[in-house]
Amino acid sequence: MIYTFVNQLYSNCSFSGVDFRILIEEVDKDGVSPQIYALLVEQGRLEETPHFFQVRLLEKVKHNRYSSVFIKCETDRILTECDKQQYEVIPLKGIYFAEDYYGDYSHRTTSDIDILIRKERLDDVIQLVKDLGFVEEETHISGHFHRSFSKPLPHSAIPLTVELHWELMRPDTSSVDTDFLWSRSVPFKSYDNIKKLSPTHTFYFMCLHAWRHNLDSIKHDLDVIQTMKHMPRNLAAVLQLAKRHQTYKRLTRTLAILYERYPILRERYPSPQVKALWFHKIEKFNWSKAMIFFDYQVLSYDSLKHRITETGRLFFSPESRKYGQLKLKKIKSRLIYLYIRQKQQVRNMIKAIKL
Numbered sequence: 001m002i003y004t005f006v007n008q009l010y011s012n013c014s015f016s017g018v019d020f021r022i023l024i025e026e027v028d029k030d031g032v033s034p035q036i037y038a039l040l041v042e043q044g045r046l047e048e049t050p051h052f053f054q055v056r057l058l059e060k061v062k063h064n065r066y067s068s069v070f071i072k073c074e075t076d077r078i079l080t081e082c083d084k085q086q087y088e089v090i091p092l093k094g095i096y097f098a099e100d101y102y103g104d105y106s107h108r109t110t111s112d113i114d115i116l117i118r119k120e121r122l123d124d125v126i127q128l129v130k131d132l133g134f135v136e137e138e139t140h141i142s143g144h145f146h147r148s149f150s151k152p153l154p155h156s157a158i159p160l161t162v163e164l165h166w167e168l169m170r171p172d173t174s175s176v177d178t179d180f181l182w183s184r185s186v187p188f189k190s191y192d193n194i195k196k197l198s199p200t201h202t203f204y205f206m207c208l209h210a211w212r213h214n215l216d217s218i219k220h221d222l223d224v225i226q227t228m229k230h231m232p233r234n235l236a237a238v239l240q241l242a243k244r245h246q247t248y249k250r251l252t253r254t255l256a257i258l259y260e261r262y263p264i265l266r267e268r269y270p271s272p273q274v275k276a277l278w279f280h281k282i283e284k285f286n287w288s289k290a291m292i293f294f295d296y297q298v299l300s301y302d303s304l305k306h307r308i309t310e311t312g313r314l315f316f317s318p319e320s321r322k323y324g325q326l327k328l329k330k331i332k333s334r335l336i337y338l339y340i341r342q343k344q345q346v347r348n349m350i351k352a353i354k355l
Contacts, residue, residue, distance in 0.1 A: 002026040002218055003261045009039060010225065011264045020053045030218045031109050033060030038107035039222070065106040070153065071095055072105055074132075074160060075113050081128055082115075083191045089125075090116040090185055090195050092165065092205065093223075100196075101226040109219070112161040114146075116178075119166035122147070126164065134162050145170060168205055173306040175246045203227035204238050204251070211250045214296050215257055224258060228269060235271045246302040253277065253300055 001022045008015055027033050037057040040046040046054055072095045082089045091097070092115060098108035117125050126147065134149035136159065145167035150159035169176045185195035197205060206227050210220035231238070235255075242251040255274045259266040266274070277295075297314060301307045 006221070007262045007264050009043070010262065012043070015048060020050050024053055024056050032219050032222060033057045034064050034107045034109060035102060035219065035222050037061050038102040038104065042103060061106060064109055068095065068106040068110060071110055071113065071160060077132055078113065078115065078129060078162065079191065079194050081132065082125065083193045085124070085128065086193050087121050087125055088118050088193050088195065090197060092116055112163060114163045114165060116165045122164065122166060129162050169208060169247060172309050173301055177245060199227070199230040200238055203231050204241065207251050207254045208247060211254045211300065215254065221258060221261065224254065225262070225265065233269055235269055239271070239273055246306065249302050250300050
């Protein structure tokens with residue numbers, strides 16, 4: 001239901017066939033009430049929805065505003081102190097992303113603070129955030145490109161976390177040139193040392209972020225679509241950048257899924273490079289989830305070396321060994337069942353892929 005609604009919303013079509021009682025449950029489940037409210041207000045279409053739907057959305061917006069105010073204050077404290085110390089910083093996602101792309105800092109749920117820093121300043125910025133009360137460090141996983149520190153939130157059992165990133169993707173499975181993104185960053189408010197990603201690179205980053213979460217929430221869909229609106233209709237430049245960074249398959253996979261969910265996007269941003277995904281042809285088979293997982297987890301990488309690296313991490317690294325073994329067991333059991341019990345479906349699948 002929610003995919004139909006969002007496609008109609010961006011197509012400026014009437015909300016025909018939308019059951020708003022089902023829709024509000026889907027919206028609540030993914031925590032996107034503030035985003036949906038913002039988009040309806042932006043387009044002047046809030047009154048086209050039922051009164052109960054409007055009330056539920058507004059309740060969530062008001063509730064989100066309370067936590068957003070505190071997170072905004074903490075974000076501003078970090079940015080101000082970094083600017084004073086002449087530490088270069090780029091805020092990622094969060095409060096100011098909501099302001100830029102949804103019109104208000106409370107129009108998108110935010111649970112933490114993400115900032116991009118220069119790697120050589122990591123120790124300095126760690127000390128800075130600790131001095132601001134973020135003293136609890138989460139366990140750092142070797143090879144990850146960020147460190148996380150938290151502090152308690154008033155009246156909340158969940159602490160507020162600040163993530164200090166020095167890369168946007170793992171360097172052992174990509175070639176993202178972070179220095180290039182820094183060089184193309186643009187001024188942020190009145191700060192001297194705080195920047196923000198350019199609109200094109202914000203879109204690029206949100207696509208990669210959505211891929212990292214396997215587009216498991218409508219929140220990621222909306223973030224990518226909102227940043228697309230600030231992009232040239234020709235996606236050639238950002239796709240070329242992805243090729244240089246060896247993130248091309250991740251980018252085109254993300255866009256292909258969104259084009260499938262929201263046909264208006266392919267119409268507005270046509271690109272022969274974004275092809276329909278092969279696994280849509282096998283989704284009707286009850287064993288397809290293992291194949292789709294394998295496509296996401298391993299085949300999303302541009303080079304054979306990166307695929308081997310990620311496969312090794314999935315099954316053999318300490319932090320994911322149990323998870324990998326579980327997935328491997330499931331995949332093996334699926335394949336055994338497939339070959340023993342469903343030989344005909346295999347033939348049908350191969351025929352479907354070849355069509």
